[in-house]
Amino acid sequence: MRRLATVAGAVLALLFVAPAAASADVLFDPADADELAATLAEAYEGQRVCYGWRVDVDNVGMRETSVGSNFGAGQPLDETVDPEACRTTVEFQATITWTSESSESEDSASYQVLSLPTGPTTSDLDSLELISDDGLAGENPDVDVYKAVSALPLLAADAGVADALEASPAPETEAEAANGQPTNSPGSDFWRRAGGAIMWSALLILGGGVFALWAIKSSRGSARRRAASAPEEPGGPTPEFVPAEWYDPNTAPQGNVRPGPPPPPYQPSPPATPPTRKPTGRRRPTTERRPPETPTDPSATGSPAAGPRTGRSPAAGPGATKPPTTEQPGTEPSATGPRSTASPAAEPGAAEPGERAESGAPAGAPKPTDRDAQAAGAAGERDEDQTPPGGSAEKPAGKPDPETRPEG
Amino acid sequence: MRTRTKLFLAGGLGGVGLIVLLVALLGGGSVRGHLADTYQRVSSDGDSIVYTSNSRPKAVYEEIRAAVPPADVQVDPQGYFMRYSDDIVAVTANGAGSRIYIDDERRGYAHWFPFVVGVWGTGSGSGEGIRGGGPGAGK
Numbered sequence: 425m426r427r428l429a430t431v432a433g434a435v436l437a438l439l440f441v442a443p444a445a446a447s448a449d450v451l452f453d454p455a456d457a458d459e460l461a462a463t464l465a466e467a468y469e470g471q472r473v474c475y476g477w478r479v480d481v482d483n484v485g486m487r488e489t490s491v492g493s494n495f496g497a498g499q500p501l502d503e504t505v506d507p508e509a510c511r512t513t514v515e516f517q518a519t520i521t522w523t524s525e526s527s528e529s530e531d532s533a534s535y536q537v538l539s540l541p542t543g544p545t546t547s548d549l550d551s552l553e554l555i556s557d558d559g560l561a562g563e564n565p566d567v568d569v570y571k572a573v574s575a576l577p578l579l580a581a582d583a584g585v586a587d588a589l590e591a592s593p594a595p596e597t598e599a600e601a602a603n604g605q606p607t608n609s610p611g612s613d614f615w616r617r618a619g620g621a622i623m624w625s626a627l628l629i630l631g632g633g634v635f636a637l638w639a640i641k642s643s644r645g646s647a648r649r650r651a652a653s654a655p656e657e658p659g660g661p662t663p664e665f666v667p668a669e670w671y672d673p674n675t676a677p678q679g680n681v682r683p684g685p686p687p688p689p690y691q692p693s694p695p696a697t698p699p700t701r702k703p704t705g706r707r708r709p710t711t712e713r714r715p716p717e718t719p720t721d722p723s724a725t726g727s728p729a730a731g732p733r734t735g736r737s738p739a740a741g742p743g744a745t746k747p748p749t750t751e752q753p754g755t756e757p758s759a760t761g762p763r764s765t766a767s768p769a770a771e772p773g774a775a776e777p778g779e780r781a782e783s784g785a786p787a788g789a790p791k792p793t794d795r796d797a798q799a800a801g802a803a804g805e806r807d808e809d810q811t812p813p814g815g816s817a818e819k820p821a822g823k824p825d826p827e828t829r830p831e832g
Numbered sequence: 833m834r835t836r837t838k839l840f841l842a843g844g845l846g847g848v849g850l851i852v853l854l855v856a857l858l859g860g861g862s863v864r865g866h867l868a869d870t871y872q873r874v875s876s877d878g879d880s881i882v883y884t885s886n887s888r889p890k891a892v893y894e895e896i897r898a899a900v901p902p903a904d905v906q907v908d909p910q911g912y913f914m915r916y917s918d919d920i921v922a923v924t925a926n927g928a929g930s931r932i933y934i935d936d937e938r939r940g941y942a943h944w945f946p947f948v949v950g951v952w953g954t955g956s957g958s959g960e961g962i963r964g965g966g967p968g969a970g971k
Contacts, residue, residue, distance in 0.1 A: 463908070463909060464909075466909065467909040470909075548890075551890075551894060552890070552893070552894070552907070553897070554905065554907065571906075571907055574907050574908055574909065575907045576909075577909035578889065578890060578907060578909060578911075578912070579890070581888075581889075581925065582888050582889070582890040582891075588888070588889065588925030589909050589910040589911075589925060590910060590911075590924050590925045590926065590931075591908070591910035591911040591922065591924040591925075591944075591947070592924075593922070593933060593943035593944065594942070594943055594944065594945050594946055596939065596942040596943065598942070598945055598946075599941065599942035599945040599949075599955060600942070602945065602949070602955040602956050603954065603955055603956075604941060604942065604945050604949055604953055604954060604955025605938075605941070605953050605954050605955070606937050606938060606940075606941040606952055606953035607952070607953045607954055608952065608953075609917065609937075610903030610904060610915055610916065610917055611903065611917060612917055613862065613863070613900070613903070613916050613917045613918075616901060616903060616917075617860050617900070617901060618856035618857065618859075618860065621852055621853070621855065621856035622853060622856050622857075624849075624852055625849040625850070625851075625852035625853035625856060626849070626853075627849070628845050628846065628848050628849025628852065629845075629846050629849035629850065629853070630849075631845050631849075632842045632843065632844070632845030632846030632847075632849060633842070633846065635838065635841065635842040635845060636838075636839055636842035636843070636846075638838075639835055639838030639839055639842060640835070640839075642835075642838075643835035643838075
């Protein structure tokens with residue numbers, strides 16, 4: 425009887441004092457589970473706070489649980505023998521779901537920190553950035569659970585429900601005795617700190633360069649396309665101005681009129697000085713200006729080049745008058761005023777329109793001045809009997825009859 | 833969009849990239865420099881330096897981790913241990929405040945051998961680290 429009581433007492437003492445040896449655990453190796461329980465037991469001795477863990481694992485439909493506490497691996501907190509020993513408890517709880525290899529669902533996990541009556545919370549554990557849901561569902565959930573459970577005493581001290589535990593450096597001889605050497609060098613701190621930022625900066629700079637190249641190439645391509653598709657003006661380029669001798673206000677198109685044939689090309693090279701007229705001894709009119717005469721062909725409106733050139737040419741302005749009928753040999757026609765040459769039949773010596781350029785008065789010469797108009801008017805008065813070489817003796821409607829023209 | 837506008841956008845992208853690059857290269861520093869600038873030095877022995885802080889260990893650990901991210905972290909009920917390329921930093925309680933230890937890799941491993949053995953290096957001891965998962969360790 426006494427022996428039986430002794431054995432029962434020893435068993436009870438082992439249950440209370442020493443952590444129970446771990447049996448097969450779904451999460452931990454038995455030695456790791458025992459080591460974790462021993463760590464919690466040391467914390468309990470210094471803080472008088474009970475710590476534990478419970479991890480429920482759904483292993484492809486088979487439910488298993490990994491539990492432990494400062495009382496031992498496999499000993500849950502809610503089944504402690506002496507509730508008075510745990511006035512404050514802090515437990516790490518997690519749920520892990522493992523799916524089969526052929527399943528489309530991924531492994532999942534979640535966790536929380538439960539403190540009674542008060543103590544650290546799940547957010548306190550999250551602030552340490554030790555574990556995550558993805559880490560628990562990953563390859564090494566036991567490492568994450570070990571770290572989280574080991575941090576519970578630190579969180580309890582920070583929350584004020586327990587005293588903080590202090591650590592002191594061990595003598596170097598201990599490591600030397602155990603032949604301890606650091607391994608697995610972690611790598612450069614610089615690349616770990618700035619590697620991400622350097623990568624992003626390289627992407628931004630490269631993106632800016634590619635965008636700039638694309639902008640330059642697209643601008644060149646659009647410029648080439650605009651040049652190739654530029655429409656031509658109908659009827660050819662429009663000259664800047666029409667020579668004076670081609671313009672006749674009486675026959676100029678009014679309002680919407682059909683376009684006439686293009687004028688001859690303009691040759692903007694006026695002579696330095698207008699050709700001088702040799703004195704002929706004739707009297708020049710001093711005042712009167714005569715209205716411009718109409719072209720010989722009434723149908724050729726706005727198209728002074730429609731027919732052969734006649735002795736009569738349209739004046740450029742109000743001061744223009746009828747061109748003279750005769751021309752003295754050697755006399756140079758005005759370069760700026762209306763043509764003063766007679767018809768080829770009447771005036772053999774007269775210059776042809778096309779030869780006007782040879783005489784120094786090119787077609788499309790600068791606009792006539794008043795002086796030239798007066799000179800042309802004086803020459804026109806002398807050509808009262810001139811008839812157009814076109815053979816038509818018709819006078820343009822509305823034009824004064826030379827016979828009745830007032831004397832100036 | 834006009835060509836000039838496109839070129840301005842391209843220049844803006846490149847400018848932002850240059851700014852980010854400069855910040856990455858010039859910003860930040862080593863953990864030793866950060867500890868020297870932030871905490872009060874208590875003692876030193878070669879490359880082993882001890883600092884103190886009035887803040888609790890959790891706050892000090894979070895501040896150091898945010899300023900100079902470590903390569904690895906180990907926790908124990910007695911403190912936080914951070915590993916860098918050339919240094920090991922330990923943060924432990926000191927009354928109401930904290931004490932910060934920084935050592936080179938070799939001395940740091942030796943000083944904190946019971947807490948990091950089997951995880952950051954070799955050696956036989958009470959803390960052998962996590963050996964691996966149990967019977968059912970997922971897919």
